[in-house]
Amino acid sequence: MLDRRHFIATGLSMLAAPAIAQTAVKPKFQPTKVQIKAPYGPGQLLILPRAHFLYYITAPGEAIRYGVGVGKAGLEFQGTATIQAKRKWPDWRPTDEMIERDPGAYSKFVDNDDYRQPGGPSNPLGARALYLFKNGRDTYFRIHGTNAPRTIGLSVSNGCIRMLNEHVKDLYERVPIGTKVTVL
Helix, strand or coil, rough: CHHHHHHHHHHHHHHHHHHHHHCCCHHHHHCEEECCCCCCCCCCCEECCCCCEEEEEEECCCCEEEEEEEEECCCCCHHHHHHHHEEECCCCCHHHHHHHCCCCCCCCHCCCCCCCCCCCCCCCCEEEEEEECCEEEEEEEEEECCCCHHHHCCCCEECCCEHHHHHHHHHHHCCCCCCEECCC
């Protein structure tokens, strides 16, 4: 049976929920059209991990800037790659290096080489994934959504570039296979 205190507390928490959701990601990390002074052509992606931004070049000197989460020190990708695969609601398995670094966090994968976490809202890759290849080989780095939106603007991942699910869905529709990605 609900008492008055419980009823009021529940009601107040429901009123606060939209405000909490809206403030989870700082406004500066929302997609924004910007001018860019970089020698990259339309259709290319430029990622500046220290600033926590990904730029989709739309025209000479113009881009859409997205906020991202990036890899912890020592785990980040640098250089140039190409998007060679794209997946909606991808399944996921941590790399052997991730399991070795933190077997407790990935215990369901230890000694279970065939297990892959199915795609869905609880999957760390989120709603979409863009697979980065270099010289025809999978780098195991991805640009992907996240089930942890609070990590946008932080350097906490195992190396991948994280985006909010709604932002990676937008980018996914804009970039084709073969898109060049530069991470500085």
